[in-house]
Amino acid sequence: MSEDFLRCSDLTPRKVRKKVLQQISGFLELMGKSIASFGLVPNDLSSFDVENQTRELLAERSITIREEDLNAISLLNEKQRHAFEIISHRIYENKNGTFFLDGPEGTRKSFLYRALLADIRSKGYLALATATSGIATSILPGALNDLLQDLMNSSEIFGGNVVVFGGDFRQTLPVVRRGNQSETINACIINSLLSPSLEKVQLTENMRARLDPSFTDYLLRVGNGTEKIQDDSYIKIPSSILLENSEADYALDNLINLVYPNTMTGSSDANTPINQVILSTKNNSVDEVYDIVISKFPGEAVEYLSSDKTLNPNHQGQYEDFLNSLSPSGLPPHSLILKVNAPIILLRNLDPTEGLCNRTRLICRNLS
Incomplete structure (x- = not known):
């Protein structure tokens, strides 16, 4: 619930119920549903009140689409454009799809996200952008997936909505407090019950360091575990990125x-x-x-x-x-x-x- 609901302890039970229904209605509308179809709306609660008092819905509809984000579409590289096209086609063809955008740091995943969000919102669609932690990711199968399936009355993954995850499997693993190695690995999204259903899309071109291909190749070898090691646990850092005479x-x-x-x-x-x-x-x-x-x-x-x-x-x-x-x-x-x-x-x-x-x-x- 939003902060508006959390601060309503001084309201009467009738007003509290109205506030809760407004929150639920806004979330359902973001999912393309109407609260009226569930028979939950009392006669004295008009759709006008619900729509105009839902903080989350107003915030999403009032987001300003920046011109630079729309222009970013024409600047996508080959792999970014491929990801952009298959994701947007699913949305505009009203088909389901759950994607995982896998790319090392520097492949400009956020640049692609902004282009996607700008394109979707400019066409009148609603797109929700959020960040998940390791803990949040681990509860996706039993929390968000089940919730969307119930709201959309669909057994498809995430209720048939198009969902895009993104990250880099080469980076730090999720933190499991007092967890051992196996518990940490099990908390990764690749070991989630949803993982087999994810469509993998890969970005490989490092846009931040494209003028230094030897450095980007070195990073990929380290991340992929293919760089040569010494003494069973150490990798050698190239002298070109070390401080001299220090x-x-x-x-x-x-x-x-x-x-x-x-x-x-x-x-x-x-x-x-x-x-x-x-x-x-x-x-x-x-x-x-x-x-x-x-x-x-x-x-x-x-x-x-x-x-x-x-x-x-x-x-x-x-x-x-x-x-x-x-x-x-x-x-x-x-x-x-x-x-x-x-x-x-x-x-x-x-x-x-x-x-x-x-x-x-x-x-x-x-x-x-």
């Missing part, structure tokens, strides 16, 4: 200076930092890099502290240090240091209808 004590500083050469002196282009990034496999390393970069970044630092007060003041002295030491995945640290024009990245969906989704890169323009 002593251990200065390696991190040299890396930061290489990735952000003009940041510390004040670049003429404030957007430059968001187009460059340092990746790490551990949160502790991320924090270490961030502390060094933000300390060198020009401007006055502003510190933001997390809420660390206990409900019972008597427990404050006992738990304060512990609360300050916590750094949950996906959340900022207790002490967050920011500066004007410093780059940040959005880790959790904030407002997808406004384009603020996971991995959106932003720049701090004002701190207050």
